[in-house]
Amino acid sequence: MEGHAQAMKLSSNENRLVQYLTRLNVKPRDILSTLKKQMKKNVSILKTIYNAHYKFRKTEQASRTPMQNLMNTLQSKGYVFYYRVHDITNELEELFFVHPTSLTIWQAFPNVVLMDATYKTNKYNLPFFEIVGVTSTNKTFSIAFAFINKEKANNYIWALTRLQLTINDSFCPRVIVTDRDLALMKACAEVFPQSNHLLCRWHIQNDIIKHCRPRIRSQQTWVHFLWMWNILVTSPTNTAYMQNYVDLQALLFEYPDKHINFGNSTTNRVESQHAKLKKHLDTAKCDLDRFIHAIEDIVNSQETAIKDSIERSRHIRKKKYNYPIFQQLHNVVSHHTMKIFLAEIHRSRDYVLTVDNCGCQIRSCFGLPCAHELAMVAIPFECIDPFWTKLDLLPSVYVEYGDLGYEKDMELFK
Structure with a gap:
């Protein structure tokens, strides 16, 4: 019977498993692999999974159009979203949306914004515009997403204006990093005129x-x-x-990099998020509704990683940072911040540094005391940019590390 249509038909238990994994956005080939492992007598093929997958999606959507289904998903999951349609055809032209978790994280870490657009993510061939941020623990998180009709200045202005409205209509991030997209650069200058705008050094x-x-x-x-x-x-x-x-003897930069950027001088974080999203989608012709489900998975993963990094900085004191100069900073700034300080301490040991020859790039670019300042007995909390001290603005992660001493620290971080 193997290879016969009746034999390859899914049982009720198998069908429930396929539906469950489909909701989790598991790829059809991985669903089939899981099915084979759990149901030893299963003889289904990949086409069987695709058919079940398609039937389940159609049943979920019921009589709604793809666009109605998309809007229903955004509303039911609590997204902040805006859209605009064509004046004549009433077709969707732009859609901007922010996951509620992303909004919470962004309100805690609003200083750095990195932006880029990519293609081949949806069956409507709309350019996908992604905006990401950075935490003080050096974790990347998604801020907002937008499907735009064209990569023109007015399309970007519309999306960035919506971004501004999600927090405050007078808000300006301190640092914006983009590639040399002239339309996007123009839009940033118009919507966020007070922000420091950096071009991606990698590009x-x-x-x-x-x-x-x-x-x-x-x-x-x-x-x-x-x-x-x-x-x-x-x-x-x-x-x-x-x-x-x-x-x-070449015109490379008008001025050296002396702008605050908190260590972000490329758009690699956005490029990385593009790659993660496309890996989740597994197709360049994705429905927008499935797109939202993929974003749900990514944002939830980001939230877990960010909260974990914050909790570790709150409750774990690493022995390599057990310097008297750090005495006021433990549990207040992140391990990533301590790592930057440690590099500056090593630099101050290698060279005799003063105000004149230090360069002070850590001060001017990161908002942290640089090597020549670290001769002080202890680093005052007040001389650190607030970006690095926001460890208490997000709800605690579910894992509690407790009061781990140095001995426990050495077991975890050898």
């Missing part, structure tokens, strides 16, 4: 390689060029930058 590096490598044929000269380029972009002072600029 700039790629452009340097793309446009300069064909003209520099000598491998030795090319290696020397890259070395000088890296020296230029990491110049610690204005004087050093200008000297390196003259040496390189």
Whole structure:
């Protein structure tokens, strides 16, 4: 009977398992694998799962149109969302939405915003615009999502205005990082004129390689060029930058990187989120309703990781950070912040640093005391940018670590 249609038909128990895994957005091939493991006599094939998957989705949607089903999902799950339709055809042109968990995290960490658009995520071929943020524990989280009709300035302005309204209509993030999308850059300048806008250094590096490598044929000269380029972009002072600029003899930057960015100078975090989302979707022709379910999984995973990192910083004191200079900071700033401080301490040991030769990039870019300031007995809480001290603005994670001492710390983090 194996291979016969009747034999491949799912039993009631098998069908319930398929429906359960479908709700969890498990891929059909993984559903089939799970089915085979749990139901030893199952002889279904992948097409059987696809058929059951399609039938279940159609039953769930009942008589609603795909768009009605999408709106129902957004409303029932408590999303903040806005949309606009075509004046004549009444077809959806733009949709902006924020997961309620993402909104809570963003209200706690509103300083850094990274943006980028991608393609091949939905069957309507709408560009997908994603906005992400960063916590003080160095975790990435999704802030908002938008399907836009075109990648034009007015489309981005509409989406960013909706973003602004989700918190406060006068709100401006302190740092915005994008690639060199002129339309998006124009929209950022209009909606968030007070924000520091940084171009993605990774994209700039790629452009340097793309446009300069064909003209520099000598491998030795090319290696020397890259070395000088890296020296230029990491110049610690204005004087050093200008000297390196003259040496390189190329117009790369108008000013050195001295803007607050909390360690974010590329859009790699957004690119990474694009990749995660596409992996969840497993198709470039996805329904928008299924899109929302994939986002649910991603946001829930982000929330767990963020809360875990915050709780570890609250309750675990790592032995390598047991310096007297950190005495006021334990359980107040994150382990990631301590790691930055530790690197500066090592730098201050390697060089004799003063205000004149320190460069103070950690102070100007991260909002933290830099190497020449760390000669103090203890780091005052007041000299740290508030971005790094927000460990109590989110509800606690379900796992409680308790008061772990140094001995327990060494067992967990060897």
